[in-house]
Amino acid sequence: MTTVVRAKADGTFEEVSAHKLRRKQRGKRSDKKNMRKHIDMSAVEDAIDQRRFEERTGADDLKSKSDDQLFQLDTGSAPAAKPVRLGRKARAASKVLRVDQVVAPNPNIKPVVSLPKKNTEYSLEKEIKAKKIKPAQPNTAAPPSQEEEADPETTVWDETQEDPTNGNPFLQHLQPSSVAIPDSVHKPHASKTKVVEPCHPGQSYNPLATDHHSLLETATDIEVKAERARNRVRKQLPENLSKSASNYKMMEQLQEGLSEFVQPITLEEQDAKSASNQDDDEDEDDAEAAKRQDIKSKRKERSEAAKQHDERVAAHRAKKSQAKLAKDLDRLDAINSEIRNAERKQRTKATARAAVKAQRQLEPRKLSKYEFKKPKPEIKLTEELEGSLRRLAPEGNLVKDRLNNLVMRNIVEYRREANPRRRYQQKEVTTRSRKNFELQFDLNKEQAKRSAKAQEAEEALELKRQEKKQVDRLARLTQRQKHNKHKAKRNGGTSGSNAAKSAKLSKM
Secondary structure, three states, X not given: OOEEEEEOOOOOEEEEEHHHHOXXXXXXXXXXXXXXXXXXXXXXXXXXXXXXXXXXXXXXXXXXXXXXXXXOOOOOOOOOOOOXXXXXXXXXXXXXXXXXXXXXXXXXXXXXXXXXXXXXXXXXXXXXXXXXXXXXXXXXXXXXXXXXXXXXXXXXXXXXXXXXXXXXXXXXXXXXXXXXOOHHHHOOOOOOOOOOOOOOHHHOOXXXXXXXXXXXXXXXXXXXXXXXXXXXXXXXXXXXXXXXXHHHHHHHHHOOOHHHHOOOOOHHHHHHHHXXXXXXXHHHHHHXXXXXXXXXXXXXXXXXXXXXXXXXXXXXXHHHHHHHHHHHHHOHHHHHXXXXXXXXXXXXXXXXXXXXXXXXXXXXXXXXXXXXXXXXOOOOOHHHOOOOOOOOOOOOOHHHXXXXXXXXXXXXXXXXXXXXXXXXXXXXXXXXXXXXXXXXXXXXXXXXXXXXXXXXHHHHHHHHHHHHHHHHHHHHHHHHHHHXXXXXXXXXXXXXXXXXXXXXXXXX
């Protein structure tokens, strides 16, 4: 009987008889009964038996369960004790108060861990090496040496870059050059302004009297300076004059002092003056002809006189310098005192310049087209102070304060707020808790007085208008009566109609 070696799934080999490897007879596939007869169901039956065995022994449940359900970690600790029921007083004593809960540390916040100490010497050297700026490279490259020979391995197909200078040192600007970075780029402007500037002690809700008075004095000084600037501008403005009045005033100013010097000229004086002018012209012509003849003879005299003048000036200067030197030797003490005074003035000027420089470091730089102006301090008058924070009306804005601090430290440029466009006017309402009823009563009283005064003034103005109308009417009537009388006299008598009209007018 022949055998055949067959490999298993686990990698081993087995000998199997050859007749087992023959193809099994399947039978007819069209007949279902024949198919059931020739199908091998042994593997299915074995699997069903294995499944039933696992269900009986419980091995199937072990496969589906997790490790936590199958195993338990034995820590060796004692079993937990049963909770003891406490009484009412014991529970109240063990309860944590709200005050203690607020003061107690938050368990969600992690504790601050101290970092390990760094080796300062090593870290400083490392930072210096990291921040070290390379030295600026020269703008022009060195001209190529003429001794360099061409590479013998290059061929016509190699890519070669042509030199635009061709060894000419006058054309070095055609080559690409490296631009040196200035040191000021890496040095930002140091601002002396503090990150969080403390407020004035007088701005407290319950300040000391001295601090509050000092704050009021500073605010008053700011307002006084602003008022002086406004008054100075008002004084420089021209007066509100009409055009005719301003022209009259200008003519008066132009005509001042002219009457003393200007006198009227008669016709006889004009004729005499014209005749004398003609004689003077003839004399001038004769004099010019004589001068031309004497020009040559006077040139030598002028040159000699100029030389003598230069010599006299040089001698006078030498004499003056010697006299000054002798005088300075006599007044050495005075010169030393003058030098000391000059040095003292220079020192005072230097200290003043240093103070101005320090003050400028506290002020912001102009990073935009608008100039930053420090906001006015927020103040409360003495009668507006409150003893409690609950009754104090809030003022100011922390966001604006932070933004102003960034501007003062030259981190953000200063910008102005855009003009808001509102469709409807914004209403301001004061809540009842912030309302000062006594002040409101006084304001209402003053407003009533002002309205009463305005009404009285309007009534008086209306009476004046009525009186003026009556006066104008009477004036027109009298003028008409005079006109009628004059007309009647001119016509030789008054007619009945005119008399009746005049009687009517007089009655009116």
